[in-house]
Amino acid sequence: MKRLKAYLAAAGLGVLGLLATASAGAADLLDDVKQRGSLRIALEGTYPPFNFRDEQGKLTGFDVEIAEALAGKLGVKPEFTTTEWSGILAGLQAGKYDVIVNQVAATEARRKTFDFSEPYVVSSPQLIVRANETRPLRSAADLKGKKIGVGQGSNYAELARGIEGAEVKVYPSAPEYLQDLASGRIDVALNDSLLIPYLAQKTRLPVKAGAPLGTVESNAIPFRKGNPAFKQAIDKALADLKADGSFAKISAKWFGRDVSKPPVAP
Known part of the structure; x- marks a missing residue:
């Protein structure tokens, strides 16, 4: 019995050694x-x-x-x-x-x-609003009861869902929610602050930079x-x-x- 236990123990150590070798040699x-x-x-x-x-x-x-x-x-x-x-x-x-x-x-x-x-x-999260927007949409409190457009599965969607009283609408990508923003189907959009200058220079959508929201990331x-x-x-x-x-x-x-x-x- 002692010999059997010793054999099993040795076999177990051998298997562990093989696994460790295989893991160490795994392709990066x-x-x-x-x-x-x-x-x-x-x-x-x-x-x-x-x-x-x-x-x-x-x-x-x-x-x-x-x-x-x-x-x-x-x-x-x-x-x-x-x-x-x-x-x-x-x-x-x-x-x-x-x-x-x-x-x-x-x-x-x-x-x-x-x-x-x-x-x-x-960069940092930033609100995007219509070019003719005059409402004071500068903080989470201002967004209560408002419709916010965000990309599905994005960290901006998570941030928007944390805003009390806001209605969050998710979209497959930015063009869809920016178009809805321009047409008035949503009140604001939320995206990367670096996106705003490009929109202002390269597109004809009537949107502009809103207030920063959240923290630098x-x-x-x-x-x-x-x-x-x-x-x-x-x-x-x-x-x-x-x-x-x-x-x-x-x-x-x-x-x-x-x-x-x-x-x-x-």
């Missing part, structure tokens, strides 16, 4: 990306100026150019997938793509499921947990883009300033 996402020769990138494709299709149908925008530059630093080609925001995180978890480059807030709740790169954009690039080599590589690629001036150049093209740094108060 960086190995997959390098072997494939491409970085699979998900974004909405309907979120200007971050990512959208131009008049020729070509995918463009700030996030697109940053993603292309990151892939270049990794020595691979960018491979884009466009999908609605409502399912984009689930797709990442299912392994349909490697990263999301789409202004994803690195919240504590999301960090429980995904790992994130270092932040690459600093950082956006980063999420990917599946357990890929330390990939995280190190993506962080280094971001750092290199900032060091060689590429990031600042792309940022200035779309926003007129370096969005990796907090805005300077006027």
Whole structure:
């Protein structure tokens, strides 16, 4: 009996050793990306100026150019997938793509499921109102009884649901709720503060910047947990883009300033 117990114990230790070896030898996402020769990138494709299709149908925008530059630093080609925001995180978890480059807030709740790169954009939530709006819509208290348009599954939707007495309407993407805002179907919209200057310059929608709401937050690039080599590589690629001036150049093209740094108060 003692010999049997000793044998079983040894066998158990052997299995544990094999599992540990297998775990230690598990391929990192960086190995997959390098072997494939491409970085699979998900974004909405309907979120200007971050990512959208131009008049020729070509995918463009700030996030697109940053993603292309990151892939270049990794020595691979960018491979884009466009999908609605409502399912984009689930797709990442299912392994349909490697990263999301789409202004994803690195919240504590999301960090429980995904790992994130270092932040690459600093921004804050901001209300969007009609150009002829005269009501004092400046705080959560002012929004009681009002209809707020937000993107489905976004952190802005979570913020809006916390406003007492407000009616929250969710949409697949920004164009839909901005159109409803312009036509008066909702009272305000809530989105990234960086979106407002683009709307003012590039669209004909009768909307304008409203009051800031909430706190300054950082956006980063999420990917599946357990890929330390990939995280190190993506962080280094971001750092290199900032060091060689590429990031600042792309940022200035779309926003007129370096969005990796907090805005300077006027």
